Amino acid sequence: MALPFLPGNTFTDPTKSKYHLAHSLDYKNGYSIPARPEIGIGGEPLPVNQLSESELDELANLRPTLTYGQAKQAPPEDFIPAHVAFDKKVLKFDAYFRQTVHESPDEYYRIRPVSIFYYLEDDSVSVVEPHVENSGMPQGKLIKRQRLPKNDQGDHWHWKDMNLGINVTFYGKLFRVVDCDKFTQEFMASEGIDLNGPEGIPNDPYSNTRKEKAALRMYNTPSTFDKLKQFLELDRKVLRFYCVWDDRDSMFGEIRPYVLQYYLVDDTVEVREVHEPNDGRDPFPLLLRRQKLPKDRYNVESSFPSVVMELSNHEIKDWYTPRDLTIGNTIFIYNRRFLIYDCDEFTKQYLNLKYGLTNFTPVDVKGQGRNAPHMELPPYNGFGSLEDSLQSCLSLIPQPPKKDFIKMLENDHKVLRFSAVMDSVRPEDKGRRFIISYRLADDMMMIYEPPVRNSGIIGGKFLERTRVTKPGSKAGSPEFYGPQDMYIGACIQVFSHRFIIIDADDFVLHYLSQNSSDFPGSDRTMSSIRDLKMSQAGAPTQMPIKGAPLEVTRVPGDRERLVKEVQAQLRKANYLNNMTLHDAFLNYDKDRVGKIDVAALKSVCKRNNLPIDDDIMDALIAECDPNQEGMIDYDGFIKFLSWA
Template sequence: MLVDKPESVNRVPSLYCRKQAPDLPAWIMYDKNILRFQAFFQQTILEYRTTDHILRKVDIFFFLEDGTIKVMEPKTQNSGLSQGVLISRQRIRLPFSYDLYYDVLDLNIGREVTFFGKVFKIVNCDNFTRVFLNRLGINVPHPINWPDAVERTPDTRKPPKHRPFRQFLDFDRQVLRFHGYWDDRESEFGTIHLLEIHYFLADDTIEIKEELPPNSGMEAGPMFLKRMRIPRKIPPRIEMTGGPKVTSYTPADLSIGAVINVYGRNVVLTDCDPFTKEYYRVTYGFDAFTPLPLPNDGGKECISASMAERQLPPWNGYGSYDDSAENCRTVEPKAPHRDFMKFLHKDRVGFDSHILRFAARLISDDPVDAQRYFIIKYFLCDDTIGIFELGERNSGFKGGKFFRRDKMYLPDVKFFVPKEPPAYTDKDMWIGNELVINKHRFRLIAADEYALRYLETHSNEYPMANIPLIMDKIRRTLASKENGYKNFVAKYMEAVLPNKRELMSVRCFKQALKEIMCEKMSEHEFVSLIRYFRGDPGKEKSPRREMIRSLVFTELTRGLWDDRERLKEGLIHADVSRAGVLSAEQLRQTLRAHRLPINRDLMDCMLTVLEKDDKCNIVYNDLMSFLDFQTRPVFSLTEEDYMKVVRHAPPTKDIECKMWADAETLITDGYVNWNAFLCQLNLDHLVKEQS
């Protein structure tokens, strides 16, 4: 098959008998099938006296489709030889033959083949080649070990010479880096110089750079010592012109804590980089690389130490702290930079306003001031607080903006200082906490649904809404008292409802916790527990409806939409059966046809809170009452300018104040799942132990 002349004998054994295999051409049967052998050949070297020849490793590829052979030598970095393809792909004749070529039978481990006058010794092959030859019935011996790369015949009369070129090939671009210092404080105006020492393994040279911080007052040169060999001992000047060669520093002389003499300057090595540590660990077996501290400068700052922080003058009260600081740092001040990443994540996105709203009372000895209601808004995007007052009719207080949106600083701090004093953060916003803002003391009495849900969602950041931490506090308190848990359960066992033994009123639940916890629990923790173990979750539907209604009213007033009569006609026209209900898709199409200025997400939320029948069709009369401009939304959960936008709406009778008053007393209504609370406490084993 691989022979040119048809009359020659086929020397390749067949895998199958005659007429048992398809008679296909070789270039189809053996396409991309290549046998790979590993071999070497000797190359004579006349330039070196210490060796006669070198061994070069090659790969021999035999292409089964056409019987061609290619010889290639893998490339080695800095070998000094012309490597790569030694013999291009071609058919190679057998030595002393003009009509026969090398084929599969001539290549095997242990054989020597001659290609164009070079003798190659085959020592190994890959797995595919071994399996292929075995299937042909050819036995493949075990691999042969590689001989030594260089056979040396050293001269016994002289010691081996130092080979700088061999050292360069082995250690090129390998540098040991040390950190050290030179103590020059004994001289006048001397100081401690921090140095960086580089040792080049390729030629045993050393260069030293000095580390100077900016604005140090020292003139920085390019190098402390240029690259050269540093002698261990400085010889006399007479011996510099001749005599024996002076020994220089080697890697064995360098280590952490070593002192090298750099032409009269004692340089102490204090640390090294990871590559240097690995080199000494492998070469010398060192394992201890403890850095040395820098010497004390006797009360004076080291030149290479970090520069002291710049002290700005105290704040004069004009502008903000950041703005005043920029005016002090440069002649052309720049606008202060905010925390852009925090603004990007905590700015309003859809329905996530990232604004925590709390109801507050003014703590004052005056009974009139004690009855005033406030809304405190905390903006998470920039940690600012805005305070608004909800004025009651005939109270003497107009209401509206009480304090403009700004950072609110903690009480009893010094304001006229260089650094900005600490301010209130979102960790201070929880029900029951007291905030002192501009000498006014506010007590947070309630929070809206969004603030409570936000704190509960991020409970890992807010411990007042973290149920596992609260339960652990209660658990430790009951376990510390003798018969505490047993008496606690027995005392309030009869407080549950007679028809539903698992429910307990919120008022009794709060009283039970206050008796055992006293002042250890805050009001916000009570609210978190009641919301978590709520026994009547249906009460939470109404606040959500009012919140969505408030958002819808805001969008309608911004879009100047007030066409309820025409919308009602359109709904009646769409209701062909006059059943008073429409499907969600029909209602959505009708609202789009009348161009309500609300986005799709808000419209879908609005449709979910409307009244529905048994077939989930929406009662459009409930939609008309939902969009009634004569009744203002209960929740005030929009932006600060909401009061300005809806001035055309008729006034209401203290709806906002009533909402916050209801929120203040919300924790006293409803029921709590008592059994779920006791089950999560998991203190039944205390009853058995105490019994």
């Protein structure tokens, strides 16, 4: 049993070997935490009912009046006045008021935020509006610091009357309190006043407009199909639709054809009228000028002043597009009903590629046609040509008849010449020879009779250049002689005179051989010319007539007689000029050797207009150049031609 812990009864325990102190702090996550020791010095256990620090502090404050008597009464606390206790302590409330704006088209009212300061030292209030740059209004202190009357009974505003979400009135101006600072919240809570939830200040419409104008503008990138691309890709591309206006519901109405053209470059529409001859209508080209076509022109707002203003793109809700213009669809163009019944090939291709349309079957809109009057041409009166007389029937002011200029250019200076005799029962017409010239450019014929001395008949032009009709043709639709009617042995009747073709020149033979497919009788004509030449080969040589065409027979192998005949005709015709021909040969003989080649010889003879055909020239050259060296002695050639 332990001894009481009194003075004189204490002693050192000889059995104690540990004298360290237990720790009173623990460390957790780097922070010191107070810990209550469970054992004392040397490991002695502590009593379980050990007091805590707070309990010890409370016991220390107790004054044991029973043991030590009545404690000395504490002196009273010092009095602190309000202007000292609440010095520089201010309650701040956030509020706003709405100001009406008169005579302004941009705004009707403004939201003006303010700050309400309540000074606790003397219960005074001041209202201050924060300064806003470029507001255009006087801002700053709206109500200077003072005690504000609350009512007519002499009461003033007190901090106990303030709260959030209420309306306060200062000198007739209504303020809405929406929030306060943290000091104000703590002060009101310490005084036992519960504040309402804070509110937000509504946005000022005019301030928002000013901010939007002052803010940086954002621009959107245009779409890939802009107007410039539309112009570059679709310029001069037009969709053409064929439509009719069905106006049969009205009096004297009918179905009238129109052409609707849709310009892809700017999505405009044009309606053109289709006029027919003698339709009795004024020749106006357009029913609707080029413009954008609305689907419903009257679908606009009732407030739009249509009396003084025209419709623009902002008022029209919907426009016609190529998708709405399909075959068989009925569209309304300013209250006119149009039925689309067909379109052109480009439009079909565009609608197929753009919208995938495949049905382009045209709609039959042709009703029972009216019998058009048939114009009967009067019979030909014989004055002038048939074409000139016909032009006076086709138009009020006669126009010159159209000519085939392609034919005139291709056949210019091409003339077929034939030799003919007159088939007549009168004996004085026997032996009369004629030259028939047929112009391929205008199908006109001219007949010429060579003059014959002492014949008693004046030669010259027998028929002026004109088109000759065939016998038995009608006056209204005459048939004219053509080149296919000209051949050896053909009988041509020209104004009651009959002519029989007996011969043709070399150009006719070459022309028929080159165009044998266009002339069925070309083989007969060419064979007739060959037979005629062969039959004349054995005939005796006749004396040439001066001024008449040169007639020379051509028989292969009879060169001696052929050359003599040519020499005799050239000499008797006095055609050969030796000096002129010699000077022409000297121009080709640059080296003065006295010889020129065959080509130069033929060129000189052709330029001097020697009436010698190619086969005769070849025979003469063969006589002058028996060895066929290709070089001809031109002096010997001249002597050979002039030799008797």
